[in-house]
Amino acid sequence: MEIKIMKNILDRNQNRADEVRALLKDKNVVMVNIISSPGAGKTTLLERTCGELKEKLRLGVIEGDITTDRDAQRLKKYNIPIVVINTEGGCHLDSHSISKVLGSFDLDNLDMLFVENVGNLICPSQFDLGETFKLAVISTTEGDDKPAKYPMLFREARAVILNKIDLLPYTNFSFESFRRDLRKINPSVPLFSLSCTRGDGLDEWFEWIIDQSHK
């Protein structure tokens, strides 16, 4: 019975996701659905990325959080349009919420819209927001077994970011084991090894994400 109910929600969700996707395509806006565990570094990645890209692309951000506007506050300094969706207990964003808040953006003057989903490695990967693509973020301190244990997101992501590589020396994270498990699930997905605090790997990431706005 539980599974059937979920199916109903997913079907309803899909309908609105298709509308969102069609609207964004019409307006030539790329929407990036960023998904990770709590604390993997989504907001720090966005700080770095908005800082670099804001002179090159017209950006917007949707911040999904259960409660508080803390992440949005951290991005205010870039002076780009930001909308917060507080899910009030909800474990993921859905396409209905996205559809509602899109009206707050001037889509004719936007190239890329980042959606920071609720911190959760599972549920957000099961809900289509109408995004152009999903971006998976994982951090070294979470352990190298995450692709094998949480395969859904890694299967669907157009790119994977391995964050916090500055902490690698202090963990038992095996890059080889991580890479091998990831490749079993998604053989060709681009993988970026970053430290968003220290700056490692960011140039390659910036180049890739800018490229996505032309596709």
Place this chain on the structure above:
Amino acid sequence: MEIKIMKNILDRNQNRADEVRALLKDKNVVMVNIISSPGAGKTTLLERTCGELKEKLRLGVIEGDITTDRDAQRLKKYNIPIVVINTEGGCHLDSHSISKVLGSFDLDNLDMLFVENVGNLICPSQFDLGETFKLAVISTTEGDDKPAKYPMLFREARAVILNKIDLLPYTNFSFESFRRDLRKINPSVPLFSLSCTRGDGLDEWFEWIIDQSHK
């Protein structure tokens, strides 16, 4: 509509949770529902705890994972009964699954049953398994803002473990900020600062958890 559906699930869940709780009380078994983000260190905590407690208490473990039995494999060396529940995409354990697997344990010869929930800081906190109490595990590398951003779990937990304090020097985690936010949500919950890899704080934790078996 979505909220109504969740309510129905929760009500159904509650009914079985009460049965589980009554059975465990009758058998004098303490069930600990361990909840955290992916990679916060639940399994390493269980390795340490089972290693220390297995001569003092009769232990059992239920391992909740979306897929794989990797966590259970890590606990095999302690020679205690372990049952794996693979949720196959499900983002939390529920009381129906717990009720089904309890038959695999000899409850008359058990003092404490640890349940390692699916790695997710949100959904598991909303589903009553019939546990004696919830244990929240958070790691320093996830950031000090987690109690404020994910308050449900921290409100309900009987104890909070702050893990990976060995990595504190390499992060911008503020213990004061974390503690202040936690205290707003749950003023009196015991807080244990641990490094399950290096061993910091474990003696105090062992003492507390052993005490719970007498209550």
